Amino acid sequence: MRKKTFTLIDLVLSIVLMSSIIMMVYCVYTFFARQVPYNRERYDMLSQINYALEDMKVRLVSASQIDAGSLFSLTTTSFSDAKQKFKFFGEKDIYKITPNDTADDIWYEYRIDNKSLILETHGVAGATKEILVDSRYQPQVAFEWYEGYEPNFFTVVITAKGTTNPPVEISRTEGIRFWFVDVKQ
Amino acid sequence: MMIKQLKHKKKSFTLIEIVVSLVIMGIGLTAVTVTFFGGRFILKQAENKSRAISVATVKMEEHLAKTFSGLGGLEKPVLVDIGTDAGSEDKIPVDWKVSISTQWETNSKLGIKVPYKVIEVNTFYNEKSPNNQVTRKNVKLVNIVPYPYMHTESLHFEPETSGQSVPSGHFEAINSLSLSFNYPVAKDIMLIYNIAISIDDSTNIKSTDTIYTACRLDGEHNFRGTQTRTPISMQPFISNVVPIDNVSADKNHTLSIEWMKETDIPNAGIVRLKEANLMILSAERQ
Numbered sequence: 045m046r047k048k049t050f051t052l053i054d055l056v057l058s059i060v061l062m063s064s065i066i067m068m069v070y071c072v073y074t075f076f077a078r079q080v081p082y083n084r085e086r087y088d089m090l091s092q093i094n095y096a097l098e099d100m101k102v103r104l105v106s107a108s109q110i111d112a113g114s115l116f117s118l119t120t121t122s123f124s125d126a127k128q129k130f131k132f133f134g135e136k137d138i139y140k141i142t143p144n145d146t147a148d149d150i151w152y153e154y155r156i157d158n159k160s161l162i163l164e165t166h167g168v169a170g171a172t173k174e175i176l177v178d179s180r181y182q183p184q185v186a187f188e189w190y191e192g193y194e195p196n197f198f199t200v201v202i203t204a205k206g207t208t209n210p211p212v213e214i215s216r217t218e219g220i221r222f223w224f225v226d227v228k229q
Numbered sequence: 230m231m232i233k234q235l236k237h238k239k240k241s242f243t244l245i246e247i248v249v250s251l252v253i254m255g256i257g258l259t260a261v262t263v264t265f266f267g268g269r270f271i272l273k274q275a276e277n278k279s280r281a282i283s284v285a286t287v288k289m290e291e292h293l294a295k296t297f298s299g300l301g302g303l304e305k306p307v308l309v310d311i312g313t314d315a316g317s318e319d320k321i322p323v324d325w326k327v328s329i330s331t332q333w334e335t336n337s338k339l340g341i342k343v344p345y346k347v348i349e350v351n352t353f354y355n356e357k358s359p360n361n362q363v364t365r366k367n368v369k370l371v372n373i374v375p376y377p378y379m380h381t382e383s384l385h386f387e388p389e390t391s392g393q394s395v396p397s398g399h400f401e402a403i404n405s406l407s408l409s410f411n412y413p414v415a416k417d418i419m420l421i422y423n424i425a426i427s428i429d430d431s432t433n434i435k436s437t438d439t440i441y442t443a444c445r446l447d448g449e450h451n452f453r454g455t456q457t458r459t460p461i462s463m464q465p466f467i468s469n470v471v472p473i474d475n476v477s478a479d480k481n482h483t484l485s486i487e488w489m490k491e492t493d494i495p496n497a498g499i500v501r502l503k504e505a506n507l508m509i510l511s512a513e514r515q
Contacts, residue, residue: 048241057244061251068258076265083272090279197294199287213319216283219290 082208089181089204089214096161096176096183097218100154100200103163104220106141108149109133110227116189116198117229123191129155130187132225136167143224154185161185161202180207195226270359277321281352281368284314284323288350289370292327297377300346302329324353339514341478344413346374376513380416382408384507392427392502395440397495400487402445406505407485415478416511420444420454420471422486425503428461433497436462440500442488444471452487461490461500475514484509 050058111131118125131153135141142148151166159179165172177183181204189198199219206212288310292300301309306328316322328349333342350370355363386405393404406422424442428434438461443452454471476482486507490500 050241054244058247061247065251065254072258072262079265079269193291194294194299197291215317215320217287218283219287219294221290221294 078208082206082212085206085208086212086214089177089206089212090216092177092181093183093202093204093214093216096154096185096202097200097216099163099176101218101220102138103134103152104132105223106138106143107132107134107222107225108143108146110225111151111153114187114227115229116227118191124188126186126188128185128187129153154187156183156185159183177202177204181205189228193228195228196222198227266359274356277354277356277366278368280320281323281354281366282370284325285350285352285368285370288325288327288352289348289372292329292348292350293372293374297346297374300329300348300374302331302346304331306330306347306349321354321356326351326353339415341415341514343513344376348372348374376414378513380412380509380511382410382509382511384408385505386502386507387504388502391429394429395426395488395490395500395502397490397492397497400441400443400489402485402487403502403505406502406507407483408507408509409481409483410509410511411479411481412476412511413478415514416476417514418473418476418484419510419512420469420473420484421508421510422467422469422471422506424467424486424488424505426461426465426467427501427503428465428498429501430499431462433492433494434461434500435493435497436460438462438490438492438497440467440488440490442467442469442486444469444473445485445487446473446476447482448485461492461498465503476511 109132111133114127114130114132116125116127131151133146133149133151136148136150140148150168153164153166154176155162155164157164157173159182160175161177161183163174163176165174184203186201187198188201193199197219199217201215201217203213203215206214292310301307307330308326308328310325310327312325314323314325328351330347330349331344332347333344335342348371352368354366356366357363384406403424406424422442422444426440439458440461441456441458443456444454446453453473455469457467457469459467473484484507486505490497492498
């Protein structure tokens with residue numbers, strides 16, 4: 045009786061096929077393994093940037109005073125002005141807007157601190173810092189005013205860089221409108 | 230014999246079985262890969278749309294920051310702003326167009342029409358599908374700016390040389406102390422004015438001599454509101470508030486201030502305009 049066994053061809057073929065499968069599975073795995081943190085980081089950065097922009101939008105709209113160092117001005121040669129930080133006096137409770145009563149207002153400042161984008165508040169109880177975009181994403185912020193804008197309007201650009209290789213870079217721009225004050229001198 | 234052979238035959242995969250199973254696995258893996266790349270495309274689509282919305286929002290906020298009259302716009306949409314937000318390695322370029330139109334809301338109770346501006350921002354971008362087909366995508370944002378309920382007009386006048394002198398015995402318009410306006414809706418108006426006078430010559434002016442001031446709309450025969458009567462020598466400052474209801478829409482109106490002095494001895498003294506403020510507060514007719 046002939047005993048059924050694998051031939052050499054069978055074995056070689058099966059090894060080649062198995063290697064191909066393993067290679068494919070490995071490639072798919074590494075692709076996914078790279079994409080998952082890449083997309084998670086992208087989502088995380090977008091969430092933090094959106095949170096920071098939303099925070100600026102709701103706080104800045106009722107600002108009652110802009111710090112002199114944060115006011116925009118144009119020279120005879122430039123048609124725009126940009127600042128890396130922005131300080132203003134605004135409502136402590138952003139849902140209770142009282143433009144005629146500044147007793148309930150506090151100083152706010154958006155700036156980069158220890159590589160993070162923060163909101164610093166200077167209230168009666170002292171200063172507090174809230175991290176809006178954390179330092180691992182190396183955020184950059186620019187408050188910009190261009191010729192043609194209304195005096196009570198500017199744009200904010202926040203850029204963040206991921207930690208993956210190659211790093212993903214995300215930038216979002218938001219238009220901010222003021223109700224009671226102008227930001228352009 | 231056959232049964233014995235079958236019993237002793239060791240069961241193993243044939244090449245055909247292996248190839249078929251590989252084909253099935255290949256199809257499965259292809260499906261997974263296609264789904265994954267499809268997911269990436271959907272993510273990219275969401276990111277592109279998010280960027281287009283971001284650009285549209287910036288343009289919308291930029292125009293919402295303008296005043297009602299500063300927005301412009303006619304009955305039909307007028308293209309007021311067009312441009313491109315340049316892309317980069319990771320960002321698609323986005324074209325934008327902003328158009329503004331003026332529309333009307335009818336208040337049937339009062340029988341008046343109130344205008345409002347419609348701002349329409351369109352952003353356009355090209356999107357490449359997985360099979361490299363490019364389609365033009367569009368995001369549209371629409372917002373309105375209501376007609377302001379209150380309007381103010383004001384005027385400050387201070388003569389550079391000697392001011393106009395007050396006529397004696399008859400009313401005369403104070404030059405440069407008039408305001409012209411034309412509102413698209415009917416208004417109730419409150420006119421406020423202050424006039425400071427200087428007495429250049431007090432000859433024959435008695436303590437009972439007075440200056441009258443009054444307000445006239447569109448040269449009408451009758452004055453509007455209350456006339457003031459102020460003692461010349463004791464109160465060199467005149468102020469008055471005149472309410473005028475139902476000033477018609479879409480018509481050029483002019484409010485002017487007139488004055489005269491009434492003295493016991495005709496043409497006594499010389500009284501001149503020193504400084505004046507005129508202000509109109511107008512609210513939508515109620």
